[in-house]
Amino acid sequence: MPMFQPWIFLSLLAGVVSVGFAIGLYAWVIRQDAGSKRAQEVASWIREGARSYLRRLYTALTLVAVALGIVIAVVFSFDIEHLGLGTLSFSPARGMSMALAFVAGAVCSALAGYMGMTVAVAANVRSATAANESINRAFSVAFYAGAVMGLAMVGLAVIGMSTIYLVTGDPEIVLGFSFGASSLALLAKAGGGIYTKTADIAADLVGKVEIGIPEDDPRNPAVIADNVGDNVGDVAGMGADIFDSYVASAVAAMLLGAALFAGDKLLQARYTLFPLVLCTLGIVASLIGIQFVRVGKSGKPGRALNSGTIITCVIFAVLMTAVVLLGRYNLGVLWAAAAGLVTGVVIGFTSDYYTSSDFRPVLETARVSGSGAAITIITGYSYGLISIVPSVLGIVVATLLSYFLAERAGISGIYGVGISAVGMLSVSGMIVSADAYGPIVDNARGIAEMAGMPEQVIDATDVLDAAGNTAKAITKGFAISAAALTVLALFAAYAQVVEARGVQLVISLRQPIVIAGVLLGAVTPPLFSALTMLAVTHNAFDMIEEIRRQFRERPGVLAGTEMPDYAACVGLAARGALTSLVFPALLAIVLPLLVGFILGPEALGGFLGGSIFTGVIFALLMSNAGGLWDNAKKFIESGEFGGPGSEAHKASVVGDTVGDPFKDTAGPSLNTLITVMSLVSSLFAPVIAAFHLF
Amino acid sequence: MSVHLYLSLIPEALIASMLTPEEFGVYYACGSTKKSRGQAIFFEVDPAFRHPELRVEEGIRRCVPHEDGTPKASIYVSVYRVLERVSLDALQKLYLVTKDGRSLGLDPTAELPEETEKLHLYQEIAPVHPLVVSTLGPREFYDLVVKNPTSLLSLPAVCFVELRLDELARDPERGTVRDLPYANMDHLRDCLIDLKTKTVHAKMVDRVHPAAFPYRMIKSGIFVGNEKQIIYFSLPPPEELRARHYRWWRSVNM
Numbered sequence: 001m002p003m004f005q006p007w008i009f010l011s012l013l014a015g016v017v018s019v020g021f022a023i024g025l026y027a028w029v030i031r032q033d034a035g036s037k038r039a040q041e042v043a044s045w046i047r048e049g050a051r052s053y054l055r056r057l058y059t060a061l062t063l064v065a066v067a068l069g070i071v072i073a074v075v076f077s078f079d080i081e082h083l084g085l086g087t088l089s090f091s092p093a094r095g096m097s098m099a100l101a102f103v104a105g106a107v108c109s110a111l112a113g114y115m116g117m118t119v120a121v122a123a124n125v126r127s128a129t130a131a132n133e134s135i136n137r138a139f140s141v142a143f144y145a146g147a148v149m150g151l152a153m154v155g156l157a158v159i160g161m162s163t164i165y166l167v168t169g170d171p172e173i174v175l176g177f178s179f180g181a182s183s184l185a186l187l188a189k190a191g192g193g194i195y196t197k198t199a200d201i202a203a204d205l206v207g208k209v210e211i212g213i214p215e216d217d218p219r220n221p222a223v224i225a226d227n228v229g230d231n232v233g234d235v236a237g238m239g240a241d242i243f244d245s246y247v248a249s250a251v252a253a254m255l256l257g258a259a260l261f262a263g264d265k266l267l268q269a270r271y272t273l274f275p276l277v278l279c280t281l282g283i284v285a286s287l288i289g290i291q292f293v294r295v296g297k298s299g300k301p302g303r304a305l306n307s308g309t310i311i312t313c314v315i316f317a318v319l320m321t322a323v324v325l326l327g328r329y330n331l332g333v334l335w336a337a338a339a340g341l342v343t344g345v346v347i348g349f350t351s352d353y354y355t356s357s358d359f360r361p362v363l364e365t366a367r368v369s370g371s372g373a374a375i376t377i378i379t380g381y382s383y384g385l386i387s388i389v390p391s392v393l394g395i396v397v398a399t400l401l402s403y404f405l406a407e408r409a410g411i412s413g414i415y416g417v418g419i420s421a422v423g424m425l426s427v428s429g430m431i432v433s434a435d436a437y438g439p440i441v442d443n444a445r446g447i448a449e450m451a452g453m454p455e456q457v458i459d460a461t462d463v464l465d466a467a468g469n470t471a472k473a474i475t476k477g478f479a480i481s482a483a484a485l486t487v488l489a490l491f492a493a494y495a496q497v498v499e500a501r502g503v504q505l506v507i508s509l510r511q512p513i514v515i516a517g518v519l520l521g522a523v524t525p526p527l528f529s530a531l532t533m534l535a536v537t538h539n540a541f542d543m544i545e546e547i548r549r550q551f552r553e554r555p556g557v558l559a560g561t562e563m564p565d566y567a568a569c570v571g572l573a574a575r576g577a578l579t580s581l582v583f584p585a586l587l588a589i590v591l592p593l594l595v596g597f598i599l600g601p602e603a604l605g606g607f608l609g610g611s612i613f614t615g616v617i618f619a620l621l622m623s624n625a626g627g628l629w630d631n632a633k634k635f636i637e638s639g640e641f642g643g644p645g646s647e648a649h650k651a652s653v654v655g656d657t658v659g660d661p662f663k664d665t666a667g668p669s670l671n672t673l674i675t676v677m678s679l680v681s682s683l684f685a686p687v688i689a690a691f692h693l694f
Numbered sequence: 695m696s697v698h699l700y701l702s703l704i705p706e707a708l709i710a711s712m713l714t715p716e717e718f719g720v721y722y723a724c725g726s727t728k729k730s731r732g733q734a735i736f737f738e739v740d741p742a743f744r745h746p747e748l749r750v751e752e753g754i755r756r757c758v759p760h761e762d763g764t765p766k767a768s769i770y771v772s773v774y775r776v777l778e779r780v781s782l783d784a785l786q787k788l789y790l791v792t793k794d795g796r797s798l799g800l801d802p803t804a805e806l807p808e809e810t811e812k813l814h815l816y817q818e819i820a821p822v823h824p825l826v827v828s829t830l831g832p833r834e835f836y837d838l839v840v841k842n843p844t845s846l847l848s849l850p851a852v853c854f855v856e857l858r859l860d861e862l863a864r865d866p867e868r869g870t871v872r873d874l875p876y877a878n879m880d881h882l883r884d885c886l887i888d889l890k891t892k893t894v895h896a897k898m899v900d901r902v903h904p905a906a907f908p909y910r911m912i913k914s915g916i917f918v919g920n921e922k923q924i925i926y927f928s929l930p931p932p933e934e935l936r937a938r939h940y941r942w943w944r945s946v947n948m
Contacts, residue, residue: 211794212792212793212794212945214794214945214948215948219794370879452940455937455940555724555725558724558794558795559717559724559795639872640873642871642874642875642879643873643874643875643910644875644908644947645908645948646875646876646877647877649875
């Protein structure tokens with residue numbers, strides 16, 4: 001049983017309040033007018049498609065969770081503390097605890113995703129209907145629905161971590177919870193990403209390019225799959241992704257706290273628990289910050305979302321300062337958390353610079369599109385590469401600042417790095433709320449179009465949608481940076497766990513075994529990206545054939561006299577996504593184990609380092625380049641550089657299509673990939689330390 | 695089921711059909727299983743119209759429902775020199791059909807729009823379809839091409855549309871392009887500059903330009919004239935199009 005229980009209970013309470021608030025907001029959203037019969041009918045197609053996908057996904061995940069749970073229960077039933085040192089004991093209670101924690105992590109992550117998506121598919125039509133009344137009303141419906149996801153996510157995460165730590169007092173068991181959450185996140189994010197882009201690309205290529213029908217036109221057989229994809233990819237997938245990073249960052253810091261302060265039980269208890277203190281304060285700040293998110297007289301939803309984020313960060317900073325000073329924590333943790341928080345916000349807004357049509361990169365890419373698709377691709381790709389620099393600099397600054405400020409304050413530097421990741425992610429409640437708002441208003445726009453709502457509704461949802469795109473871009477930058485800091489902390493935690501077993505870990509580039517690990521780690525993110533993007537192209541090819549078949553064999557579909565078979569495309573996207581993600585997901589779990597067991601813990605250290613470096617670079621490149629191409633196309637469509645139908649527009653459409661799997665499939669999934677690999681390594685570190693070939 | 699007569703401009707053809715104009719628009723633009731599709735522009739022609747060199751009567755006679763009772767979609771009466779043979783008095787509505795089959799019907803009017811610019815861009819739709827810039831307004835351009843040609847080139851009838859030039863109409867050297875989607879913009883600018891600096895009234899921008907054009911670029915409407923008269927089909931302003939013909943408006947703006 002851990003010491004300083006008041007904070008655990010406060011964490012637990014904060015988690016419960018957060019989930020309770022989410023349920024309250026859900027009830028409020030559900031009470032809003034669901035609109036006309038036609039609007040409800042369209043929304044029901046999206047809802048059913050999303051539920052059917054989630055049913056399939058969670059069925060598959062249950063099997064994965066049970067299988068992995070059994071493996072974990074067996075492996076961790078052996079007293080690994082003494083493996084390799086000549087003693088071996090059997091402790092099924094520990095194995096069961098670890099397995100249960102793993103399953104709890106998976107269940108909490110799934111539950112958060114399920115809650116988020118349930119409210120999203122109910123809020124889309126209500127937001128569209130509210131837009132008939134006013135843009136403010138429509139914004140509130142969409143944002144509060146997004147907040148259900150944000151608050152449920154942080155609430156369930158904190159409840160899970162607090163409960164496990166309260167019951168076991170062992171942060172390594174909480175690591176099992178994190179591994180469960182990450183495993184599910186990887187599958188949910190990659191699967192959702194493959195689903196959403198399969199549907200999006202197929203719908204666009206046949207609908208827009210071949211046939212010439214507009215976006216969200218109900219005659220397109222893939223239009224419902226496209227809208228379902230927004231939910232499974234951007235709501236459930238992104239929610240699971242941040243849930244994973246949120247939990248992983250806290251657990252990494254808890255592990256470091258437990259290991260680095262092992263000499264002093266009091267300090268160990270204080271600093272092991274401190275990440276949960278930050279999470280608690282983050283929840284409080286998010287709950288307050290959400291109240292400030294109002295469109296107001298400005299009529300600018302983007303400004304409202306950004307203000308909410310800034311206010312939440314300020315409140316969090318004030319609360320954190322008060323707790324650190326009053327609780328007499330070492331000031332190093334304050335500086336470290338502040339460094340992480342500020343860097344997260346700065347990196348988020350830097351992503352906005354590279355993907356917003358208000359700034360040069362997008363404008364320049366749109367301008368050169370008149371010279372053809374090749375120039376569009378080269379320009380966007382180049383800016384995507386440049387966009388890596390400020391984010392990486394931010395990560396470097398946050399890492400060094402948190403390390404040296406913590407050291408200077410007399411606390412472990414590496415613990416400071418872990419705390420900076422927690423600081424960055426502590427306001428996830430607000431960040432995810434703003435992010436989940438995006439796909440809801442995107443869906444609202446589609447429903448307004450498909451249900452034939454008046455032009456003022458479509459105008460209002462257009463404005464709301466634009467703000468949602470910016471929020472999505474900010475969140476992606478934030479998520480990637482947070483994942484980078486998290487895995488750095490996990491990397492340190494891995495080293496601590498290995499060294500705690502008496503193995504001296506020397507990760508030097510002068511060792512060929514480490515170089516081998518680095519190289520193997522470095523190729524994993526590109527390989528994973530390629531596999532997920534190939535899954536998109538493969539599945540999109542099948543769906544394109546299906547859409548063409550429907551148009552060819554049933555002329556009434558295009559004539560508007562016959563309903564398309566939406567379910568066929570929804571089914572294709574779901575089946576394709578679930579079957580395609582098996583191999584990439586296996587890679588994430590199996591590769592680190594193979595490297596560890598064959599090449600040893602030092603090579604595995606190198607492997608993690610290599611994967612972190614290329615993972616962060618690829619994730620930033622693909623997310624930002626994809627967002628940039630998307631907005632360059634939108635900018636041209638707004639009536640610049642020739643407008644719709646021009647050569648520049650055709651080139652920008654090619655860029656956007658290339659960028660789609662970049663920004664919504666491969667790029668964001670890499671965060672989860674590197675987190676899962678780091679967690680697998682940390683979790684199995686004791687076993688690997690004991691058993692390895694080299 | 696009654697039989698309609700349609701004068702298609704892309705390609706130029708006289709067609710008998712049992713479909714209503716909107717149905718015909720969908721059929722003609724979206725194609726059937728034969729996969730022929732694309733933007734369509736056609737006039738609804740008075741069913742009483744007859745011409746000695748067009749076998750209209752025979753076409754109407756052959757336009758009977760299919761064996762399963764479905765209406766006959768098209769019987770081509772003629773695909774050659776049709777526009778010049780159809781009396782403009784027989785033209786009823788003009789239908790602009792998007793690639794995805796959304797139709798907009800325009801009524802004819804004898805009153806032509808007022809000229810406000812000194813430079814104009816014309817897309818001839820039928821019987822030939824070059825892209826031309828001119829210093830002449832629509833009526834003078836029609837005179838030049840059909841009624842009083844000043845060169846060896848003349849047409850017995852013409853259907854054309856004036857396309858937007860926006861700032862280029864006032865300042866071809868420096869005017870911004872914004873949402874003008876025309877290919878080879880530098881050449882277009884050169885042609886417009888030539889009109890300002892040389893003593894010519896019209897200049898060919900593109901000899902073999904596709905007859906299809908982006909509807910969103912229509913400046914005022916479509917003109918059709920023969921040696922007797924010119925009539926004009928005015929396009930409603932964008933606000934009205936968006937408010938009253940949203941589906942069509944959205945399809946032309948993608």
